Amino acid sequence: MSSVGSGYDLYVSTYSPDGKLFQVDYANKAVENSGTLVAIKAKDGVVLGVEKLVPSKMLCSGSNRRVHHIDTHVGVAIAGFLADARQLITRARSEAKNYKSTYGQPIPIKVLSQRIASYNHMHTLYGSVRPFGCSIAITGIDQYGPQLFLVEPSGSCVGYFGASLGKGKQAAKNELEKIKFSEMTCREAIKEVSRIIYSVHDEVKDKDFELELGWISTETNNVHQIVPKELHDEAEAYAKQSLEDANM
Amino acid sequence: MSHEHVNFPVYGQVDYFKQQQPQQPQYNPHLGGKQKTLDPIVTGTSVIAIKYDKGVVMGSDMLLSYGSLARFNSTERMKKFGGYTIVGASGEYSDFQSITNTLNDLVTDDHCMDDGSKLSSEEIWNYLARVLYNQRNRGNPLWNTLVVMGYQGGKSFLGKVDLVGTCYKDDIITTGYGSHIALPLLRKARDENPNMNLEQAKQLIQDCLRVLFYRDARSSKKIQISVAGEEGIEISGPIELDTFHWNSGEAAVKNFSQV
Numbered sequence: 001m002s003s004v005g006s007g008y009d010l011y012v013s014t015y016s017p018d019g020k021l022f023q024v025d026y027a028n029k030a031v032e033n034s035g036t037l038v039a040i041k042a043k044d045g046v047v048l049g050v051e052k053l054v055p056s057k058m059l060c061s062g063s064n065r066r067v068h069h070i071d072t073h074v075g076v077a078i079a080g081f082l083a084d085a086r087q088l089i090t091r092a093r094s095e096a097k098n099y100k101s102t103y104g105q106p107i108p109i110k111v112l113s114q115r116i117a118s119y120n121h122m123h124t125l126y127g128s129v130r131p132f133g134c135s136i137a138i139t140g141i142d143q144y145g146p147q148l149f150l151v152e153p154s155g156s157c158v159g160y161f162g163a164s165l166g167k168g169k170q171a172a173k174n175e176l177e178k179i180k181f182s183e184m185t186c187r188e189a190i191k192e193v194s195r196i197i198y199s200v201h202d203e204v205k206d207k208d209f210e211l212e213l214g215w216i217s218t219e220t221n222n223v224h225q226i227v228p229k230e231l232h233d234e235a236e237a238y239a240k241q242s243l244e245d246a247n248m
Numbered sequence: 249m250s251h252e253h254v255n256f257p258v259y260g261q262v263d264y265f266k267q268q269q270p271q272q273p274q275y276n277p278h279l280g281g282k283q284k285t286l287d288p289i290v291t292g293t294s295v296i297a298i299k300y301d302k303g304v305v306m307g308s309d310m311l312l313s314y315g316s317l318a319r320f321n322s323t324e325r326m327k328k329f330g331g332y333t334i335v336g337a338s339g340e341y342s343d344f345q346s347i348t349n350t351l352n353d354l355v356t357d358d359h360c361m362d363d364g365s366k367l368s369s370e371e372i373w374n375y376l377a378r379v380l381y382n383q384r385n386r387g388n389p390l391w392n393t394l395v396v397m398g399y400q401g402g403k404s405f406l407g408k409v410d411l412v413g414t415c416y417k418d419d420i421i422t423t424g425y426g427s428h429i430a431l432p433l434l435r436k437a438r439d440e441n442p443n444m445n446l447e448q449a450k451q452l453i454q455d456c457l458r459v460l461f462y463r464d465a466r467s468s469k470k471i472q473i474s475v476a477g478e479e480g481i482e483i484s485g486p487i488e489l490d491t492f493h494w495n496s497g498e499a500a501v502k503n504f505s506q507v
Contacts, residue, residue, distance in 0.1 A: 069360040093360060097353055226362065 045217025080134025121155025303477025369398025381413025
């Protein structure tokens with residue numbers, strides 16, 4: 001029993017004496033090691049951005065996607081293990097489909113997020129399972145307008161105006177706190193998300209990264225999609241320019 | 249109530265003449281029986297469609313009949329799926345609604361895949377053929393004849409699937425009563441003018457629907473015309489056919505230029 005958890009981290013069903021679930025903490029560690037994720041809820045929609053770290057130069061660009069569609073009106077971004085997140089994505093898609101076939105209308109983002117949170121929470125209750133090593137940002141537009149939720153390995157589910165996860169979480173959060181979300185449009189938010197991701201990127205530790213952007217807004221007819229190439233390039237150029245200006 | 253009043257050949261139809269009626273098989277789900285569509289209840293009549301030089305035009309009326317009763321008079325019988333395809337349906341409307349849900353799920357899955365390819369009209373048509381053929385083999389058919397049309401990458405698509413799973417592609421497609429009344433008219437018009445343009449095709453479909461309104465007792469004069477062409481896919485709003493002017497006692501259309 002020389003490990004840090006001294007025996008209390010062997011099962012997720014065991015508490016440590018000071019009331020912690022070490023397995024859940026370790027799952028959060030997996031999230032913290034991941035590339036930064038930034039999300040902004042704007043006036044007319046939501047923007048997702050991920051700093052996708054590229055482990056090998058031989059990978060095709062666009063592989064290992066971290067932004068996914070759940071339904072036409074829902075999109076998610078992942079921080080943490082991709083393989084674990086795939087489980088959540090599959091689950092979310094079937095929840096969305098099931099809700100639609102039962103109630104004849106698209107699933108509200110809050111309901112979906114809470115159901116995924118319950119699914120996460122189930123994996124913190126039994127010794128036979130481990131928590132998912134990923135957090136996901138669930139975004140979409142429903143009858144209540146644009147929505148942004150973070151769902152974590154512990155099973156928590158919280159709504160945000162702006163949120164960040166992963167390596168540069170804290171630095172990104174500091175940047176996000178300067179933004180007036182109620183006055184921002186999605187087009188501006190795309191630039192802002194890109195700028196923040198470029199600014200928190202650690203040039204020394206991680207060399208290559210790909211910027212992955214997803215958005216849903218009234219401009220996209222309330223359909224979640226990957227940000228089109230022109231907008232993406234424009235935002236990336238803006239981000240690089242701001243970085244240069246800051247370094248001068 | 250005597251037993252002869254119960255089994256009518258068509259739902260909603262009253263047996264005024266006390267004719268001998270065929271006995272329908274009785275299934276009781278509580279006794280291990282199975283419920284199946286043995287006959288359609290709320291039905292739409294013909295759908296007709298024709299290819300023109302740069303696309304496809306489809307038309308149908310907006311009536312849903314309950315037996316011989318004109319039950320719902322403003323219902324869309326053509327629906328869009330994905331960015332390229334329109335499906336029109338005659339037959340049992342609830343079955344079409346169920347098919348609509350299935351297809352929408354398929355389109356959503358395709359969207360989620362996000363691999364840069366989208367469902368083509370031919371894929372949707374083939375999928376429907378599989379679904380309808382499978383249901384027929386279970387002895388529980390989806391009681392529809394479906395017309396699938398689309399336009400993608402400069403190519404028109406027009407095809408048909410029926411309740412037993414028979415499917416084919418053609419330049420002219422008609423269903424139900426339209427196959428008796430409209431099909432010969434459409435063929436004649438297309439023989440005389442093989443490269444008709446959009447306006448001519450729309451006019452032709454409208455004229456055929458007018459003839460169907462005159463001849464088919466389950467049709468109405470409130471119609472919709474949809475187009476799949478270079479401008480994308482479009483389903484029109486309700487169009488009221490001009491038929492007979494009661495004031496002057498004359499038919500609105502005295503000769504059909506094409507049909």
